[in-house]
Structure formats: structure tokens, C-alpha cells
Amino acid sequence: MIIAERKPVDEIVEMVADAKRVLVLGCRGCVSVCSAGGEREVEILASLLRLGARKQGRELKTIEATMVRQCDREYIEAIDQWAGKYDAIVSMACGVGVNFIANLRPDDIVYPGVNTGCMGGSAEQGIWTEQCAGCGNCVLHLTGGLCPVARCAKSLMNGPCGGSQNGECEINKDVPCIWQSIHDRLIRTGRRADMDRVAPIRDWSSAGHGGPRKVVRDDLTV
Amino acid sequence: MSFTPDIQIFCCHYTSQQAIAEGAAGLKEDGLPAGATINRLPCSGKLEVSTLLKAFEDGADGVCVVGCPEDKCHNVSGSKRAAHRVVAVRRALAELGVEGERIEMFHLERGFHPEFIDAAVLMHERVSGFGPSPFKDEKKPVKKKAAGKAAAKPAKKGAKKK
Incomplete structure (x- = not known):
């Protein structure tokens, strides 16, 4: 899975300083499993953002939601249900989710709620290690x-x-x-x-050294 | 201006047994500070980070979590889990530039001990020194209850003080 960690709260509070209504958007994929951006973490971050705003003397309204994934178009489109109800989105998905929201919703302001780390596994409860x-x-x-x-x-x-x-x-x-x-x-x-x-000497172009990578499967494209 | 801190005490069924039996009058007599509210749970391990944060959102100036001794939890590891969650809240408070010591975990023996009251008094004094929570919106009245769970209710007398 993709391993992520919540960003320091003060950093996120600063990001949303201009917003009065924030959609805190979790993901039920990898970040749920590594307890960085699932339903529970959305609830916690929303509460912390409200507290952080209140400390600055302002009121912040939050909408809390968690999508099945944030790395597929169909789920990103579901954000339409909150149209007009938020000034900014804080995505708690990995960087892929944040990018997908930015790609598909050109008018939305989106911020990352987590730092995306690596691809790894759970070595023991609460500890994840990079594997790939x-x-x-x-x-x-x-x-x-x-x-x-x-x-x-x-x-x-x-x-x-x-x-x-x-x-x-x-x-x-x-x-x-x-x-x-x-x-x-x-x-x-x-x-x-x-x-x-x-x-042999390795060709690292497949590792991203040749620019952003793309996989095309002719058997699946329509 | 005088300040009576709102201290929300979250405690497990076992560590609060005698305190609850004392009832409000008994607790006052024993020295439970004014402004302290007891929220009783089946096990401190049931506490979520969000519940503790909600207490601050609802106007708590300080939060006190009381669970069994680490190696003698009635539910094996509930109080250890609670302690980890308290650490998570402390860290988050510090990230927001607020005293992390506004929340504290206490591991106490089952039943009534003076230490239960002592924990509340310690938090009362500590938070009095810090002053009101910086999360309080002075323009808005705060909600009265923290997690909406059992406050200290008068209960049957009978349990023994140890």
C-alpha cells in the first residue's frame, strides 16, 4: 500500500487560512489502512482544523467525507454533491488523490492533508516499512x-x-x-x-528518470 | 478575573467505581474541584482521539483521562490504548501552539483512592496556571457537556473507600 502520514496540523491550518468552509476528504484505500487518511483521521483532522481556526479567532465550518478511492474519475466526480458548500478541499488521500482532484476539478482549491511517503507494508502494529x-x-x-x-x-x-x-x-x-x-x-x-x-548496468528510465510514467493497456482502453 | 477551569475527566468503570458511589455531594466533600466533570466509560480504551478533541471543542480547559494501571487493565490493554491516544492529542495540541499538558493520562488502581481526587486537583491547578483554553470563543457560550456521556451521578452508597 501507499504509506502516508498526516501533515503537522499548524501547516494545514495555515493552508486553509482564507477558507471559511472546508471539505475534508478521506480515502478508503491505502491511507485508510495505514491510518493516515481514512474516516477516523478525517474526523480528527476536521476537529483540529476547527480548533486551530478558533485559536486564530475565526470560525471554520467543515464537511467530513470519505470516498472509496480518490484515484479514479468516477469517485472524484462524486464531489459534485457538495458543490457550492466549500471554499477549499483538504484531501487526506495520497498525492495521487490530490493530483486527481486538481486534474479533474480545475476550479477547486485543493490542499494535501498528508505527506505521502512510500510503498510499503505493516511490519507490526503502528510501524510501516518501505518494500517497493x-x-x-x-x-x-x-x-x-x-x-x-x-x-x-x-x-x-x-x-x-x-x-x-x-x-x-x-x-x-x-x-x-x-x-x-x-x-x-x-x-x-x-x-x-x-x-x-x-x-547489467540498469536503465532507470522506467523508474521515472525518463519523465512521468504512463501505462497504456490496449486491451482495456475504450 | 477569577477562573474556574472546566476539567473533563474521562475514566473507566473500574477506576471511578467508588467516586461514582460517592455522589456529587460526597465528591465535593472529598475535594473534587468545582468545574470538574466525570465522564464514565466502560473502558478507557474506548476513548477515541476525536472524543478528546471534542471535549476541547465543547469548551474544556483541560482533559484528564483515568484508566487502570498499565499492566493491570481490566480489559488487558485498554488503558495502554488510551495513553497512546492522549499522547496523540498532546502532540496535536503542541502543533497548534497550545500547552500539551492540558491533557494528561493517569493510571490508577481500581476503586476509590485519594489519587482519583488528586488527579483532578492536579489538573485543576495546572490548568488554572495556564488560563482559559485558547480554543474558547468568548462570543459564543460553550456547550455544557463534553462527550455527552455519563456525568457523575449520585449513586448508591456502599462501595468502600480504600
């Missing part, structure tokens, strides 16, 4: 299912650097050296030979 960098050229079949692009601090493709000690990355003892983990896993699963395959 979305580089567009997956090599997990060669690395025991563990991603060196996202999980190696240097995104090395042919084994660990010299800073790896006792299975720990040199940037932080809490970060496992993913190449050590890849090595151990390949040995354990009888695929040691995969370690000998030399990864």
Missing part, C-alpha cells in the same frame, strides 16, 4: 523476493557494499543489509547460483 520503489523493472525473481532497489540504501544491484557489518546497514543499525538477507535467503532456498548472475 516502483522502479518499473522488477528483479525480485533474482533476489529471493527481497528488493535491493527499495531496501538497499544505495540501491546496489550486485551484492552488498563495504559498509555492511553483521547483517546491518551502515546508515543505521535498525536497517538490515538487504543484500545479506538476499544472500541468506538464496542459500536457504537452494538458489545460491542466482547470486552469481551479474546484473
Whole structure:
């Protein structure tokens, strides 16, 4: 899922300083699962925005709503039901949601309520870790299912650097050296030979270095 | 100008058992500060961050959460959850430039202890020092109840003071 975190409240209060009515819009997708922008977080942020405004001596009205997703046209169109009832939208979806609202509603003012972090998973309750960098050229079949692009601090493709000690990355003892983990896993699963395959110099154009990426599926387009 | 802080106390069924049994008159006699309101819950773990924020929206100057000792919660981990939510509210208050200490978590033993009253007195004194909540709109009267849940009601006498 996409991992996000609520922005500091004072930052959002500042964004909506000119608004008297704000639509706080959550998303039931990834940000709900990582407790950053779901129904509960919308309720909390709306309350904090009202309190923040009141501290500045003004009254702020909020509409609280949560959409199934904010990364599909059909759901963004549903914002029409509140037309004329808000001066600005605070989207608690990931950056995709904010962009989609901006793309599809040219006259609406939209602000981000969260900082979008990474693609990851829940390591334990309340802790999420990055697992995938979305580089567009997956090599997990060669690395025991563990991603060196996202999980190696240097995104090395042919084994660990010299800073790896006792299975720990040199940037932080809490970060496992993913190449050590890849090595151990390949040995354990009888695929040691995969370690000998030399990864060629990588073409990073699929990772966004060639500009914004686009996927076209002719079998689905209408 | 004299200021009696509005302190909303959210406590679990177990930590407030004796306090509730005392009734309003008994609590006053025991020293529960004027302006303190008891909101009783089945478990402090039932508290949501939004409920605590609502208390401030409704005019609380301070909020006091009372739950079981961390390792002896009647519902295993309810008071730990409550403590985490109190931390979340503190952080948010600080982000808004308001004293985070306007909200505090207390872990107390089951039943009546002087500590229950002490917690309310501590919050009363602390918040008196801070002054009225900066969230109060002086032009508008604040709503009387915080979360709309059980206030301290006169209850049967009988439970023992410890």
C-alpha cells in the first residue's frame, strides 16, 4: 500500500487560512489502512482544523467525507454533491488523490492533508516499512523476493557494499543489509547460483528518470 | 478575573467505581474541584482521539483521562490504548501552539483512592496556571457537556473507600 502520514496540523491550518468552509476528504484505500487518511483521521483532522481556526479567532465550518478511492474519475466526480458548500478541499488521500482532484476539478482549491511517503507494508502494529520503489523493472525473481532497489540504501544491484557489518546497514543499525538477507535467503532456498548472475548496468528510465510514467493497456482502453 | 477551569475527566468503570458511589455531594466533600466533570466509560480504551478533541471543542480547559494501571487493565490493554491516544492529542495540541499538558493520562488502581481526587486537583491547578483554553470563543457560550456521556451521578452508597 501507499504509506502516508498526516501533515503537522499548524501547516494545514495555515493552508486553509482564507477558507471559511472546508471539505475534508478521506480515502478508503491505502491511507485508510495505514491510518493516515481514512474516516477516523478525517474526523480528527476536521476537529483540529476547527480548533486551530478558533485559536486564530475565526470560525471554520467543515464537511467530513470519505470516498472509496480518490484515484479514479468516477469517485472524484462524486464531489459534485457538495458543490457550492466549500471554499477549499483538504484531501487526506495520497498525492495521487490530490493530483486527481486538481486534474479533474480545475476550479477547486485543493490542499494535501498528508505527506505521502512510500510503498510499503505493516511490519507490526503502528510501524510501516518501505518494500517497493516502483522502479518499473522488477528483479525480485533474482533476489529471493527481497528488493535491493527499495531496501538497499544505495540501491546496489550486485551484492552488498563495504559498509555492511553483521547483517546491518551502515546508515543505521535498525536497517538490515538487504543484500545479506538476499544472500541468506538464496542459500536457504537452494538458489545460491542466482547470486552469481551479474546484473547489467540498469536503465532507470522506467523508474521515472525518463519523465512521468504512463501505462497504456490496449486491451482495456475504450 | 477569577477562573474556574472546566476539567473533563474521562475514566473507566473500574477506576471511578467508588467516586461514582460517592455522589456529587460526597465528591465535593472529598475535594473534587468545582468545574470538574466525570465522564464514565466502560473502558478507557474506548476513548477515541476525536472524543478528546471534542471535549476541547465543547469548551474544556483541560482533559484528564483515568484508566487502570498499565499492566493491570481490566480489559488487558485498554488503558495502554488510551495513553497512546492522549499522547496523540498532546502532540496535536503542541502543533497548534497550545500547552500539551492540558491533557494528561493517569493510571490508577481500581476503586476509590485519594489519587482519583488528586488527579483532578492536579489538573485543576495546572490548568488554572495556564488560563482559559485558547480554543474558547468568548462570543459564543460553550456547550455544557463534553462527550455527552455519563456525568457523575449520585449513586448508591456502599462501595468502600480504600
